[in-house]
Amino acid sequence: METSIWILIAIAAAWALAYFRTPLIGWTLVVTAALALCTFFGHSSKTCLVIEWIVFALVAIPLNVAPLRRALVSNHLFALFRRILPPMSVTEREALDAGTVWWEADLFSGNPNWKKFLALPAPSLSRAEQVFLDGPVEELCRLLDDWDITHKRKDLPPEVWRYIKEHGFFGMIIPKKYGGLEFSAQAHSAVVVKLASRSTTAAVTVMVPNSLGPAELLIRYGTDEQRNHYLPRLARGEEVPCFALTSPEAGSDASSIPDRGFVCRADFQGRQDVLGIRLTWEKRYITLGPVATILGLAFRLFDPENMLGKGADVGITLALIPTSTPGVHIGTRHWPLDIPFQNGPNWGKDVFIPMDWVIGGAERAGQGWRMLMDCLAAGRSVSLPALSVGAGKMVARVTGAYARIRKQFKLPIGRFEGVEEALARIGAYTYFMDAARTLTVRALDAGEQPAVASAIVKYQLTEHMRRVLNDAMDIHGGTGICLGPQNLIGRAYQGIPIGITVEGANILTRTLIVYGQGAIRCHPYVREEMEAVTDADGARGRRRFDHAIFGHIGFIVANAARALWMGATGARWVGVPLTGPARRYAQQLTRLSSAFALMSDASMFIYGGTLKRREKISGRLADVLAYLYLTSATIKRFEDDARQAEDEPLLRYACEYCLHQAEQALHELLKHSPWLARVILSVLLFPTGRRHEPPRDHLGHEVAILLLAPSATRDRLSAGIYVPRGEGEQLGRVEAALPAVITAEPHERKLHGFISQHPLLHGDLEAQLREAVRTGVLSATDAETVREADRLRRAVVRVDDFPTQTL
Numbered sequence: 092m093e094t095s096i097w098i099l100i101a102i103a104a105a106w107a108l109a110y111f112r113t114p115l116i117g118w119t120l121v122v123t124a125a126l127a128l129c130t131f132f133g134h135s136s137k138t139c140l141v142i143e144w145i146v147f148a149l150v151a152i153p154l155n156v157a158p159l160r161r162a163l164v165s166n167h168l169f170a171l172f173r174r175i176l177p178p179m180s181v182t183e184r185e186a187l188d189a190g191t192v193w194w195e196a197d198l199f200s201g202n203p204n205w206k207k208f209l210a211l212p213a214p215s216l217s218r219a220e221q222v223f224l225d226g227p228v229e230e231l232c233r234l235l236d237d238w239d240i241t242h243k244r245k246d247l248p249p250e251v252w253r254y255i256k257e258h259g260f261f262g263m264i265i266p267k268k269y270g271g272l273e274f275s276a277q278a279h280s281a282v283v284v285k286l287a288s289r290s291t292t293a294a295v296t297v298m299v300p301n302s303l304g305p306a307e308l309l310i311r312y313g314t315d316e317q318r319n320h321y322l323p324r325l326a327r328g329e330e331v332p333c334f335a336l337t338s339p340e341a342g343s344d345a346s347s348i349p350d351r352g353f354v355c356r357a358d359f360q361g362r363q364d365v366l367g368i369r370l371t372w373e374k375r376y377i378t379l380g381p382v383a384t385i386l387g388l389a390f391r392l393f394d395p396e397n398m399l400g401k402g403a404d405v406g407i408t409l410a411l412i413p414t415s416t417p418g419v420h421i422g423t424r425h426w427p428l429d430i431p432f433q434n435g436p437n438w439g440k441d442v443f444i445p446m447d448w449v450i451g452g453a454e455r456a457g458q459g460w461r462m463l464m465d466c467l468a469a470g471r472s473v474s475l476p477a478l479s480v481g482a483g484k485m486v487a488r489v490t491g492a493y494a495r496i497r498k499q500f501k502l503p504i505g506r507f508e509g510v511e512e513a514l515a516r517i518g519a520y521t522y523f524m525d526a527a528r529t530l531t532v533r534a535l536d537a538g539e540q541p542a543v544a545s546a547i548v549k550y551q552l553t554e555h556m557r558r559v560l561n562d563a564m565d566i567h568g569g570t571g572i573c574l575g576p577q578n579l580i581g582r583a584y585q586g587i588p589i590g591i592t593v594e595g596a597n598i599l600t601r602t603l604i605v606y607g608q609g610a611i612r613c614h615p616y617v618r619e620e621m622e623a624v625t626d627a628d629g630a631r632g633r634r635r636f637d638h639a640i641f642g643h644i645g646f647i648v649a650n651a652a653r654a655l656w657m658g659a660t661g662a663r664w665v666g667v668p669l670t671g672p673a674r675r676y677a678q679q680l681t682r683l684s685s686a687f688a689l690m691s692d693a694s695m696f697i698y699g700g701t702l703k704r705r706e707k708i709s710g711r712l713a714d715v716l717a718y719l720y721l722t723s724a725t726i727k728r729f730e731d732d733a734r735q736a737e738d739e740p741l742l743r744y745a746c747e748y749c750l751h752q753a754e755q756a757l758h759e760l761l762k763h764s765p766w767l768a769r770v771i772l773s774v775l776l777f778p779t780g781r782r783h784e785p786p787r788d789h790l791g792h793e794v795a796i797l798l799l800a801p802s803a804t805r806d807r808l809s810a811g812i813y814v815p816r817g818e819g820e821q822l823g824r825v826e827a828a829l830p831a832v833i834t835a836e837p838h839e840r841k842l843h844g845f846i847s848q849h850p851l852l853h854g855d856l857e858a859q860l861r862e863a864v865r866t867g868v869l870s871a872t873d874a875e876t877v878r879e880a881d882r883l884r885r886a887v888v889r890v891d892d893f894p895t896q897t898l
């Protein structure tokens with residue numbers, strides 16, 4: 092009996108040491124103290140004690156004496172790692188090294204620092220930024236007629252182009268000293284949200300010069316001369332930029348572009364023997380290309396005579412080329428799914444450009460890939476997430492209203508449980524999408540370039556925009572399908588694959604980038620291990636490796652202890668600096684973070700270097716990390732919004748959905764693990780089984796209700812979109828119809844009861860109302876309320892039709 096108690100105490104002590112991430116020396120001291128106590132106060136036999144001390148010494152001395160530990164353990168592991176680590180090309184390394192790591196590293200650690208996270212400031216805009224949103228952005232939205240743009244003109248009208256250029260929309264990221272607006276990422280994102288709620292074409296047109304492209308590249312890497320020349324012209328809209336990376340043969344695998352340039356000398360524009368590059372390229376899909384005046388071009392530079400002193404294969408290089416340069420072919424258009432922003436191919440053969448057109452000059456030649464990856468690490472947090480959220484907010488507002496306005500079976504369709512399910516998804520997804528958007532741009536404003544978080548929001552927000560729009564299309568039925576000025580969602584639906592494909596197509600972003608980059612950049616030890624085994628100084632490499640690998644082992648042990656304890660207790664005793672409804676979700680997230688960290692290490696151990704090719708595994712690992720990120724963003728948003736009680740269903744649905752998805756991905760990973768790993772990990776990760784059900788029906792009902800009537804919550808959910816006033820256009824009509832329909836509902840119910848007894852009045856509302864007033868069922872005022880609601884409802888559910896020749 093006594094022995095079993097001692098064993099239990101020993102297990103508990105070991106578990107506590109692991110849970111609190113005690114370093115090796117801490118373990119050694121505690122075990123030494125325990126053995127000393129046994130020796131002086133215990134009842135064990137002398138033989139037993141001697142054996143215990145010898146075993147302890149045999150383990151503790153080699154582990155604590157570094158040279159011995161290296162010789163006996165870590166040098167062997169070092170050799171093994173060297174063998175199994177997959178080779179990495181320079182471009183892969185540069186892509187991995189791009190940007191910084193931020194909150195996502197906390198989620199990877201198994202023990203996120205909530206205090207630090209919750210202390211992040213709430214999103215805010217400066218006065219100038221708010222004035223711009225309320226002024227020029229509002230006015231630009233008013234000028235946009237999306238049907239005219241997408242169907243008739245197939246371009247933005249000239250006055251809109253003019254307005255965009257004159258009001259500095261192309262210079263949101265350009266510093267004030269060059270005449271730009273120098274907006275925060277938060278403001279930049281807010282502008283795109285608002286425009287996207289009105290016209291995808293306009294949003295994309297404004298997005299592109301402000302994301303990865305000439306301005307961004309010049310600000311970061313341009314020479315003073317290039318900056319002084321181009322940035323003021325870009326800010327004033329005198330230049331229209333585009334950036335061309337993609338080639339017919341190189342899309343996702345952009346580093347393999349066949350476009351090439353050779354360093355040479357030639358006479359150029361009256362100058363003789365100018366050092367420059369003879370370029371041949373073929374690009375496609377280039378946004379703003381057909382109307383661009385400057386072409387940012389990525390190509391591979393060769394220098395056969397080593398004139399630059401960088402060897403024959405200089406590497407990917409970026410240049411700015413005026414499109415008026417002889418030999419530049421540009422101007423024809425692709426047709427991206429009826430969203431007619433300017434997009435097209437361009438090409439050139441043996442076009443000579445001077446070396447000072449290379450961004451950053453000759454010094455930056457060959458650094459193009461690194462420059463692009465660094466820009467992308469930050470840039471993909473802004474444009475496409477904002478585009479997705481703009482669409483989501485508009486759809487949530489319109490679809491909720493439509494589901495109340497549109498009646499079938501004498502009821503608003505939003506009252507049917509089937510429609511409720513779709514509405515709930517729209518509401519909750521929009522809530523967390525917006526939360527993730529504002530959280531991530533806050534990192535940019537704090538000077539970070541969160542490479543992994545940006546890939547997560549690019550992928551997850553465009554993907555959830557797709558889900559939101561699919562649900563909205565189902566709810567709108569035929570009115571979503573038949574295009575025309577009445578249709579508010581059809582064009583956004585058509586445009587879904589654009590966001591999915593650009594700035595890193597989603598399948599690749601999910602399966603290759605989020606976890607691939609995350610595992611190496613966010614993991615506290617993996618990067619150091621990788622660098623150690625490739626360290627040119629072998630002895631130093633072994634020392635570094637020894638340090639990292641033992642830290643890593645401690646990390647695994649700690650996460651195993653934490654995952655098991657939190658899994659068994661439902662994470663109820665996890666300390667998080669939160670009260671209120673978000674507290675439990677933060678605790679549960681902490682548990683899943685430990686489970687994820689353990690699963691991640693287990694996957695690296697199981698699959699080794701082949702994990703790079705096991706995209707079904709890395710995709711699921713990416714899902715866990717992504718859903719943890721989305722949960723944390725949701726919690727932060729709820730807290731930043733001062734815990735609005737009415738928003739609680741949105742918080743709960745969003746968190747429960749995301750935690751369920753994260754757990755589901757872990758479960759799938761276990762299912763596909765080898766049996767022994769599956770058995771061990773199942774015990775550690777799910778000691779009492781799975782804990783996260785999808786959101787319950789009643790919760791979905793609560794969320795759906797929030798979308799069906801005007802409220803502060805609905806306004807918060809759709810804040811920042813363009814809502815036109817008056818009944819001159821469809822969104823204005825929807826806005827006018829919703830309150831009118833709600834006011835009329837009790838009178839309509841009376842009317843329905845009345846006409847069920849008067850079948851001859853069927854289908855003739857006017858006659859029904861007259862009769863209801865005559866018999867006192869409705870007052871004249873009530874009848875007028877019903878009449879007005881009916882008029883507005885009909886205006887909303889109407890569908891456009893056109894003479895054949897106009898189509």
Ligand SMILES: Cc1cc2nc3c(=O)[nH]c(=O)nc-3n(C[C@H](O)[C@H](O)[C@H](O)COP(=O)(O)OP(=O)(O)OC[C@H]3O[C@@H](n4cnc5c(N)ncnc54)[C@H](O)[C@@H]3O)c2cc1C
Pocket residue numbers: 334335336337341342343344375376377378379427434589592593594595596597598599600602603706
């Ligand atoms: C409307 C539009 C605007 C664009 N604007 C620009 C622009 O301004 N400038 C510019 O340079 N480019 C632009 N692009 C190009 C865009 O970046 C590419 O389309 C994108 O990189 C994907 O390339 P791809 O279309 O050739 O698809 P592919 O590379 O052929 O990919 C097809 C599919 O295979 C998947 N895939 C490929 N490799 C892997 C892998 N290793 N693992 C998993 N999945 C993989 C992809 O995720 C994708 O789903 C634009 C494209 C479009 C459609």
